Amino acid sequence: MAVTLADVAARAGVSAATVSRVLNGNYPVAGTTRSRVLRAVEELEYVVNGPASSLAAATSDLIGVLVNDIADPFFGIIAGGVQSRIAPVDAPDGRGRKLAVVCTTGGSPEQELTYLTLLQRQRAAAVILTGGAVEDPAHQAALAAALRRIERAGARVVLCGRPPLTPPVAGDEGGTEGEAPEADTAVAPDGTEVPLPRAVDLPHPACLAFDNRGGARALTEHLISLGHREIGYLAGPAERTTTRHRLEGHRAALDAAGLTDGAGDRVVHGRFDRDSGYGGARELLRRFPGLTAIAAANDTVALGACAALREAGLRVPEDVSVTGFDDLPFAAEAAPALTTARLPLHEAGARAGLLALGVEEPPPGGVTVVGTELRVRASTAPPPSGPRPARAG
């Protein structure tokens, strides 16, 4: 029914092979032949059959992007960064443009695995996993197995905003102190490189890890430097690397300042959304009336906290200083007094795109740590006296 390569070939008076060569531009073709073919393509309104060429060439133009929630600007911005590189607008027609298959996992391990299979089925050229990972060991193992399978199928795997699968012993996401890169391929009789079996057959994806720990630490250090001593923390959901690392950074700052007295943690766990920030802040205010600052797991949570403070008749940052994380565009608008750690989401996405294309090589250890930048919009030292008249509801 549809126009095929053969139709074009017939019309141009050449062979199918020639048409293919013209279209893929990866082989010398005479100028006249070339233009004849292109004209036939035009006249027939021929559009390549992607599945057919994917089958024959054993590759596809699809790049999978796994996100928690595409409606969340955090992931939207990363996805935008990816697209800016895998399909640059200045590319001629569609030449060499990859398409992004965006998959919303909702943070569910099962969904993550399901989508990986679906993408493998599509023979995606690469898969990019974004955002923090669930730390459940069983899932980690299943995930590693899935990624290994995908890599073996010839697809690239990139982690963006997520720590490596097997953290170095020190438990530090920034570690480049991995084992020395041993030779792990050999030249087969037919001249091609084949992978040598490794003692541990783990996947080794390219990895762009956010410095969540460092950012969180810097934020809390900033609060401490202003004179705050009672700092609450609104953490994300347990079992997630993002939650853990940011919380660890916060605690590291407290420890370094000797602020971890036996009073226990001023930490409340919740989700990464506004409601959790709102509820969590109310709880913090209730439990710790002396609080002068709140560090939130991310900007969205911080916004919820601001709302709770406002409702309690407290001013931000005069009465309670609030910090967020990520620096989403709208957050600055909503809470101009927010101090936050800026994560270069778009840039990270863009680099992930390059890694997915294979244009950019991952560093020797495979892991690149993307730093955070402290954004101080408004800082206020705590009131000289102790507890405020906390009018929280």
Place this chain on the structure above:
Amino acid sequence: MAVTLADVAARAGVSAATVSRVLNGNYPVAGTTRSRVLRAVEELEYVVNGPASSLAAATSDLIGVLVNDIADPFFGIIAGGVQSRIAPVDAPDGRGRKLAVVCTTGGSPEQELTYLTLLQRQRAAAVILTGGAVEDPAHQAALAAALRRIERAGARVVLCGRPPLTPPVAGDEGGTEGEAPEADTAVAPDGTEVPLPRAVDLPHPACLAFDNRGGARALTEHLISLGHREIGYLAGPAERTTTRHRLEGHRAALDAAGLTDGAGDRVVHGRFDRDSGYGGARELLRRFPGLTAIAAANDTVALGACAALREAGLRVPEDVSVTGFDDLPFAAEAAPALTTARLPLHEAGARAGLLALGVEEPPPGGVTVVGTELRVRASTAPPPSGPRPARAG
């Protein structure tokens, strides 16, 4: 190299045809055979070759979603709605799950066309175009041609948040008063329905149009009802349906109230972003010192306007009332005093997903108008006196 159907067939001691039937579950297979096959699939870690099956079956699991910018929550939320339906989380493994290919056009007509070709090449099962359209006639024609080609290739086309390609004569996007639906198919000898050639071979996509005009009108009517008489308008970029319809709604409200004196329009055009809102508001304040209200093309623009007002020492909404459009989550947080028209973006995306799947049938006319809801967060009548001491910079 990879495991194929044939491998599974061999291992299960059945033919390839049988394995295919088991995997697709669209044909009766004996229970024992079935389980034998499934076990072989498990043991071999077999993953279907998508391109191969797409080639053979002439269909694919891909659904294209064209957006202006996936980093913009407006589109992110729509995309999320689409995904919620084309890949419901409760689907077993990957059974029948479609994948969303998200394409960022940046609002560029050329990119739009390029992506449509790319999606046609992938033999996408459907294509969803979101957001307002560029009104340039040449592009409209090229777009119509591209969509027609895609429809002829057997893919469904859905417009989401965009008016029909050929607006009814009245120029009203809400028109269901189109020509009576004539019979446009006939039953072929083999019992299948075939389309009759139409006089004008236009594409007829399913269409979910936002009631931009109605929403904008309601907003301005609201301002007028509060007593505002000098209302500025921050419009979007020219040549876009969204811009035009919202502006028309605004003007309709003014006309109805007899507020369009010869003083000329208090309208400033810009982009759909914060900076335009900021700059545009400053310009409005300068040119129309008596302004007591500003209606913005969307929430992002409104946020920029709020910033400009704040900077000018004016309070919102006490000194100047501001309205937005869309009701993006963060906007309410950033400007709680904002009155806005709520667009059910997620729901619209979800319906677009169903239309793309063919699960839901488009209405007879093809067009469904999605209404807006007025969200009044804080309204203030204009100050009794005339011009304020506009301290604008």
Place this chain on the structure above:
DNA sequence: TTGAAAGCGCTACCAT
């Protein structure tokens, strides 16, 4: 209920 086999449309290798 199952098997055999003919494509689906393209790529890439081998000739020329």
Place this chain on the structure above:
DNA sequence: ATGGTAGCGCTTTCAA
């Protein structure tokens, strides 16, 4: 520089 052609892995008649 160009043509011929053997697959790529799956679906889907048609037979059995």
